[in-house]
Amino acid sequence: MADVVLKDVNKRYGSLSVVRDVNLDIPDGEFVVLVGPSGCGKSTTLRMIAGLESISDGIIQIGARVVNDLPPKDRDIAMVFQNYALYQHMTVYDNLAFGLRNRKVPEADIKREVTFATEILGLDPLLSRKPSQLSGGQQQRVALGRCIVRHPQIFLFDEPLSNLDAKLRAQMRIELKRLRERVPTTSIYVTHDQVEAMTLGDRVVVMKDGSIQQVGTPLEIYNRPANRFVASFMGAPAMNFLSVDIVQEGGNVRAVAKEFSIRIPDAQQRLLDKRGHGRAILGIRPEHIHLGPARATDGMTFEGEIEVTEQLGAEMIVGARSADTLIMASRVAPDTRIALREKAPFSIDPNALHFFDVETEAAIR
Incomplete structure (x- = not known):
């Protein structure tokens, strides 16, 4: 060898x-x-x-x-x-x-x-x-x-x-x-x-x-x-990406895009503060998006209109449109009753957000 x-x-x-x-x-x-x-x-x-x-x-x-x-x-x-x-x-x-x-x-x-x-x-x-x-x-x-x-x-x-x-x-x-x-x-x-x-x-x-x-x-x-390309290439379904504004609202820093708005956890707030507020690319893997509201009011929810469902037997993949973007959620229970064009709430794992620079697409860490 x-x-x-x-x-x-x-x-x-x-x-x-x-x-x-x-x-x-x-x-x-x-x-x-x-x-x-x-x-x-x-x-x-x-x-x-x-x-x-x-x-x-x-x-x-x-x-x-x-x-x-x-x-x-x-x-x-x-x-x-x-x-x-x-x-x-x-x-x-x-x-x-x-x-x-x-x-x-x-x-x-x-x-x-x-x-x-x-x-x-x-x-x-x-x-x-x-x-x-x-x-x-x-x-x-x-x-x-x-x-x-x-x-x-x-x-x-x-x-x-x-x-x-x-x-x-x-x-x-x-x-x-x-x-x-x-x-x-x-x-x-x-x-x-x-x-x-x-x-x-x-x-x-x-x-x-x-x-x-x-x-x-x-x-x-x-x-x-390391960057948006690696994030998108590794993983199936691929990571979701949204172009968001990083804004201060009511004592919290939030990622906002049209009707989409979620609170950014404290650890990542400090990271984003170092580069100043502005625009960023938010990345969320489908397995970290859950159909249904969060258990607690933690600012990590959004609403989307169901556009597509993919039945895989052991799980279902659901695609919902929010902020003019089709956002995919995986690991949905396969027997979940859901109709196309229906509005549905989703919650996001607060420890699973990725941010990328708008110009270089490098990960912000």
């Missing part, structure tokens, strides 16, 4: 910059997830680490070696692709053994390594089959096994679950977590799925427009987003 260090890494295609000043330290044995929307530079960053893309500027270091000019075969990495990249004319056993045979490894050692990988991944009954006879999840396990037999310093995963249906993705996430326990290798995983990022990563790297927006543990990213 080895650590991975990226220093001021850039990638340009002519005048187009697709990765900008990426700095990232990944300790030995850590599982890091790069997440972001399509075109944010996450896969390009992974491919530069693998050596499949050259870098325009900066340094990439794996272990003690700077690998900027090393070809992929000399970087001691193993990569799992989105499309599995299996040899269709070979059996599962031969697919697993192929890389070791190319390196002239003795057949007895190959058999031992293939047995080790198949026991971990449950591939024993499939060794004589060819990829066309396997399900998507089975093919993905073969692709993982092909990496395991090599004992690389680094595992690289490029959206490996995106071709699977929802049930298989959930199963494969469990397989990957089990694999980490058995083979604790430094891993870098690329995905656009924030659920995969939250469930798999020791740390999450959120990217946008080729730049890193925030690096942290899943809970740090979720509970303390």
Whole structure:
């Protein structure tokens, strides 16, 4: 195993910059997830680490070696692709053994390594089959096994679950977590799925427009987003945002937008006082908005007109319009009786407000 260090890494295609000043330290044995929307530079960053893309500027270091000019075969990495990249004319056993045979490894050692990988991944009954006879999840396990037999310093995963249906993705996430326990290798995983990022990563790297927006543990990213983009991208349903005026009313500081008005808790009042009153972006996650009035008169209620309901079985998601904004509330009891266009009261968890600067969209802390 080895650590991975990226220093001021850039990638340009002519005048187009697709990765900008990426700095990232990944300790030995850590599982890091790069997440972001399509075109944010996450896969390009992974491919530069693998050596499949050259870098325009900066340094990439794996272990003690700077690998900027090393070809992929000399970087001691193993990569799992989105499309599995299996040899269709070979059996599962031969697919697993192929890389070791190319390196002239003795057949007895190959058999031992293939047995080790198949026991971990449950591939024993499939060794004589060819990829066309396997399900998507089975093919993905073969692709993982092909990496395991090599004992690389680094595992690289490029959206490996995106071709699977929802049930298989959930199963494969469990397989990957089990694999980490058995083979604790430094891993870098690329995905656009924030659920995969939250469930798999020791740390999450959120990217946008080729730049890193925030690096942290899943809970740090979720509970303390660095800016509005991170707050909106991590979480489903997405965080609600309202443009509000911060005003003094009757001894309290309130966030006000048309008919929407809530009291700002004392701790956040002191924070906002430091920058002076004015406009801000208020962020509230749907799970912190509750249908029905607050238990006490605490100034944390508003009224909205119901526009949409989404029945999910275990819960219902309700969308209500207030201050010209559709505000989503989740975790509503699924048997709640509610009608479209009905006015309904909502209460907000006072400890769950986020504020962002109107101009920079950075979190106000």
